[in-house]
Amino acid sequence: MEYRFNETLKTIPPSASLAIGEKAKALKAAGVDLITLATGEPDFDTPDAARIAGIKAIAEGHTHYTESRGIKPLREGIARMLKEDCGIACDASNILMAPGGKYAIYETVRTLINPNAGEEVMILNPCWVSYAPIVMAAGGVPVGVGLSFKDNYRINRDILESCVTDKTRLLIINYPTNPTGCVLSREEAEILADFAIAHDVLVLADEVYGRIVYDGAENVSLASIERAADHVITINGFSKCVAMTGWRLGYLCAPKEIVDMVQMLNQHTISCLSDISMEAALAALDCKEEMDEMVESYRRRRDFFVEGLNSIPGVTCHLPKGAFYAWAKMDIGGRSSQEVASYLLEEARVATVPGDAYGLGGESCVRMSFATAEKDLREALRRMDEAIRKINK
Ligand SMILES: Cc1ncc(COP(=O)(O)O)c(C=O)c1O
Known part of the structure; x- marks a missing residue:
């Protein structure tokens, strides 16, 4: 049977962030020690009440x-x-x-x-x-x-x-x-x-x-x-x-x-x-109290994570005023955002989402979620620093 589908739906690209998330999950399942900063979800459980x-x-x-x-x-x-x-x-x-x-x-x-x-x-x-x-x-x-x-x-x-x-x-x-x-x-x-x-x-x-x-x-x-x-x-x-x-x-x-x-x-x-x-x-x-506590926890993580990113040569990250994402421009030997994300995945074993998934204005950028455990954020910083310094001396 040859199925016929809605022509409009056939033109829609799959979600880049979900694709990265799935790739990261598959790598983890295969035993790769990977840190994923690609997902856009709070790392808290719903409040008890x-x-x-x-x-x-x-x-x-x-x-x-x-x-x-x-x-x-x-x-x-x-x-x-x-x-x-x-x-x-x-x-x-x-x-x-x-x-x-x-x-x-x-x-x-x-x-x-x-x-x-x-x-x-x-x-x-x-x-x-x-x-x-x-x-x-x-x-x-x-x-x-x-x-x-x-x-x-x-x-x-x-x-x-x-x-x-x-x-x-x-x-x-x-x-x-x-x-x-x-x-x-x-x-x-x-x-x-x-x-x-x-x-x-x-x-x-x-x-x-x-x-x-x-x-x-x-x-x-x-x-x-x-x-x-x-x-x-x-x-x-x-x-x-x-x-x-x-x-x-x-x-x-x-x-x-x-x-x-x-x-x-x-x-x-x-x-x-x-x-x-x-x-x-x-x-x-x-x-409201629980929500404020979540925001305060994101703020603490944002502060050290963004500071850490800006200390890596070739990386620029504006301090986000809201949400829980760090959006960083990474000048790594002229790589595009896709190439930056692939490099970080392969060399640093850190999953990020390439900037061009977000339309215009994301050249050589990647998105990283800091709604991630503090120890993983610190380890991701260490790994990215080491990988990027191999190119940006
Ligand atoms: C900007 C933005 N809008 C809307 C949503 C949809 O969220 P939900 O459908 O879970 O309410 C998301 C989820 O990632 C988002 O990032």
């Missing part, structure tokens, strides 16, 4: 279908938190739960883009590996907006203007940024707000790392800028900020008209989230 709430939910029979938007107390709690922590004016009717931030992004793009009509989605680069494939899967055309390492990826109006066309429907931003750790300053948020309004372009603001910021850095939520609020869909979730990756808990916050349309997809694709997960999420909203 949330786990117990999940167990209690099972015991009490929360095992049925629920509202497709997500249970109301959870949506109310999220709306309250977004108002208090991010300055976003919203209530439960603006919130739609989804099984992971990733699916919330897909649903949003799918709802806003007419497939195969040449509609464009601008994406600030470097960026998370899944945005362009999600846009393609929804039948849109991804357009990378290349920010530059030398300016520490600051947004300017000119670069936005150079990429917008009359086909542009959406702009995707992500702050704190995976992979660079940049946060959104007020000045940049104002530029984005002006741009969105001037071109009548919607902005999908992915803030899944929003709670993970260091040294009191301000990460502005674009939807908190009142004049632009009706142009913004905020994406967030419980995976990164409270270590709940496996519970699949994401959400979007948007003008009600958009929420009502996206929730049609919830109804016909997932029906609803697991009620058990949502009960656990309700408890997780109160785990």
